[in-house]
Amino acid sequence: MSCRSQSDAYKSALTERFTDITESKLLDIRNLEVFKHQPLQDPSTELRYLYLLPRTHNIDIDGQTVVRCELLSDADEQGPSYAGLSYAWGDAQIRRPMLVGDKVFHATENLAVALEHLQEEDKTITFWIDAICIDQSNSNEKSVQVQRMGDIFASAVVVLAWIGPAADDSDLALQKLERFDEDCSSCGWLSYEHGELFAALPSVSIKALCARPWFKRVWVGQEVALNEQVIFVCGQRDIHRRQLVDSALIYWATSAALRGDSSSSHYTRFQHTKPLPFHEFLNHDDASISFGTGSELESSDPRDFVYSSFGRINDIEECALHVDYTKSVEEVYTEFAEAIIRAGQIDLFEDAWRPSSTYRNLPSWVPDWSETSMCGILENSLVLKYDIAEICEIERGGKALRISAQRSVRVSCIENGLQLQQGVLGLNVSESASINLQEEEEVISFLNMIQGALGRKNRWCSEEVDKTLFNLSTSMSFARYMIRDNEQLLNNLYISYQVFRGLVTPPDDIPDPQSWRKDASYAYLNSLRSSNIKNFFMTSQDIVGVSRDDVQPGDWVCVLGGMQGVWVLRETGDGHYRIVSVAEGFPWEDIKNNDAPVEVLTIV
Template sequence: MSRYEYKWLDPARREFRLLHVLPENDQAPTDEAIEIVDLTSPVRCTVTHASLDNAPEYNALSYTWGDPGKTVTIIVDGAEFEATKNLEAGLRHLRRKDQIVTLWVDALCINQKDIPEKNVQLAQMREIYVQAKSVVAWLGPSDDNSEMAMKWIQEYGGRSYELNIGGVGGPRLISLLDGLDAPPDKPFDEKEMLFAADLREQLSPANSWHADLITSLLRMFKRAYWSRIWIVQELASASDLIFVCGKATASDNALYDALRLLRNFAQYQNLKWNAMVKETHFKRPTGVSLMSINTGGPINMLKFRRAPHAAPLIHIMRTFRFFSSTDPRDKVFALLGISRDSEILGLRADYNKTCEQVYTDAARRLIHAGYMDILGLVQFPKNIPGLQSWVPDLSRTGYRAPLQQRSLERKGAPGATRLEPKFFASAMKEKILLRRENTMGPEVTLTLSVVRVGVIKHVGLHWNHEKGVGQWLHELYRLSSLVQNTPENATHRAQAIWRVAVADQEIRQGVRKPRLADEKVHTAYETFKDTDLKDVNEKALGDVGLSYYCEWLQSVAKGRRPLLTEDGHLGIGPCEAEPGDFVFVLLGSDLPFVMRRESETPEKIRIVGESYLHGVMDGEIMERNPVIEHIELC
């Protein structure tokens, strides 16, 4: 049998292909309800062309390709087509007994070997998903007790959605759960209280089914589907969405609420366990934990779907930086269709460009637009050869936690975002627009305006998870002690250690990401001022109500090390920072950056990474009327 060959699509008519999955039984379609079947006969399909201007009714498939080396032969227009194993399983599960199923499927409906066609088709991909009657999110075949997970998601997520518990965030759920133990001032709705009681029983570690349920949910949200970059656009564009795993289904709303329940209940348990440890020496249960379930990525995917306005590219790029793609260029291309400013930035998918060109062009255009925080994604080593130091390697799926988070403005202009917590290292709240000729030309050196803070004189040990919080605090104390203290400022510097350890910020609280509260600094200092900081651990912090402080400390410390500048500024920076590196404040940036002179071309400077320096973050350096330098980055 011959191999399937594509026929040309007419871009002028905005043509695209549709895949028709033929029924198992060779009978005319009927209007009767048809069961989904899973038989062993080969999947057979036909392909037709349609125009987006007058397209027939169809559904779109959202799925992960899976291992390209594991394929199964399907029949397309009487010819053989090698589909990945996961795609073939999805088509088989969606095939009807007596009815043709019409789908748009990227791997089949786009000629992946035709670059000009691929560029055109991907540019209209968002519209393809928008026009689809529904989007079927294929999570994969039934496995790892997925039936239990899907059933729980649909039942408890569905009940939460009906009661509007998940939609109002964690505080509502926590207040309901607290109300089970202490009568509230204002009685809750009876249905809500019943749901809270059922949920607490379902997720209680004391129940026999707890380990099986949590394990099934853990494995469900570990599936590759939840970390693939193209899925973000597919879900955001769907007018109607259903999730399918094997023969089990879950609605979009049920799954979103279920994820929020799992996240918020984990936070509730964490709070309660800390209280119980303090009061009764209660020991946390061992084994699987709600905290280990990956809810962050899936929640963000579905949150973007619900956003009333499209977000800027920088926000989407930072949010989904952990996601992966088969082609590393798709870490940019997959997000252009759902960003509100890709056209303004002048970015479009072009598979004729190398990955180095795609990443460099995106970084240049974002910097030109004033989004200096793209530099916060710079980390080493880089996998893509040829990238300059200031160009983030977006192919990475592991990053340090950025020292600021970009979030949507609830009350601002549509799609507006803000960086939190609020730092003002350059004391300039307005964007610094760089000259276009200085940033846009692919061969032109990037030149930035900066103020020199100083030179790094000492560095501490890298964050070590095994040695934990105590070593991190001790290293900051050790560096701080190298500065000659007067009795007047000794207390101030000792308190500064507690701010520097977490980059002077707390874990996100609803819509806010605040700076570290004075009372928490006071509590930490007074509790441990006579303690060797090496001995401070998670339990000790939890005992005095600083569990969230400890949680954020471990997040911000990973991939970083303490540092001290020659003029006595204590801070933290990337683990690659070394004595002799410079610290600069970039005009238009909220943060200082560690940089290094290029040994071969000393007039040029390499970016090492963003940093936090105590006494610099609120524009103190700028108040001294400093000299503004212009540096060339390489």
């Protein structure tokens, strides 16, 4: 039975309003006036609501359904109970007409299809839908109303998350996911029974469902997280948020453990949460997930990679942060970075600082929130005790970051790093894609390069070199980050590395040593597919390292106040510096015990 038909919250969004409007089956919408919004008297207090009429009021134009709606504001009456609609806008160039009153509104294809599927037979549904209820052509109104969106979705009696039409056996996927979490709770984690339940799931259809555009939309995290009553709808089938999200989390965790798959949808974004004070929000997992995955999410406006989280913060205005679509992307990103630094949470940038490929004028201390991606946790960490991080004005104009730092050593030469295709974490060789010969040869070449550099120092024994090769090659792998707290899995990963290097021989009873080596090496090689290594660098002293982005000779290897790990900075010629990459260095003791003075650098 449908979740909506059983939901009292959903029923309260239904009304008899407008159901007696004369049907317009013979209306020629091609000659009608295009709908234009009437200005709201006060966008900070008023809302518009879309009333979706029953199916019986639809119009058929050349075989295409045109839904009929009314749009009213609450300027003169109390706002109604309404459902918030969360959906992926889709291609803005592909439009379908719908009737709003006696005028034509050209909605995106995704929205028109959603409304057609969601219509009731004999009831009007009251919706709040951003694309229609906000005048998107009015920058001032849009800025004010987007600032309110967190509260708008939190105040809805229910949120309907429209995933899309039925396809790829989505009905079957939802049916199986509906009980997976509950069924798994009765058996142990990765027990035989758990494995059987997982094996019985239609993985192809579940993965197709999870790959839909809705899950990548940057706004949906806020839209569904802030409301307790959320129903996901796909075609004519629906499922409660708890059943879908909890089952999906267990599904992907099981899939990673048993098959080596890895989820990039971050379903924790969709779990229910309440708005938090800015400082608490930045310390919450929501922040690292929201701001550490921009490269995997999508938005029609890059400013929304910041604005889409404002609804999760209950003191956003006290932090002097406001939605303003008249500002440039660079201004929005810089203001938000400033607010984080003022809140004393500069460590949030540890996964976010890297050169922007889009906004060349963005200061290097300001993350490009649209391109952020999670990086592996570094093997070692160090935070300077003397910690200064403050914003200042510079003579040439603009703002800079003054931060305490130790400049340890300069880069003397570099070598290219790993160029493997992005892949998945291989915790188990069963049902896993094979590693091709070219990938193996590239890893061997990379490891030999590091081994040669360390060997020329005549300082470390072979065991120390092998451990360093493993640590440097996997230090920026997101795969290693996923298992960082599991000593057994980390040990297994190291053994897999040793097998690949030929440091472990097969047991005597293995009939096919070559196949054994290939299978046993898989976990290490596949973990490197998620590696973020761009360069291997050497210095004039006995320090080597790997970097996430391109570095060059003359760059400084530094430790920055309040930030874990090693950073590579480049002088700009006017006494200032730019951040060019996060890095992992070896030997760590040399960096930690470096006698370079602590100074305050200006980062532009």
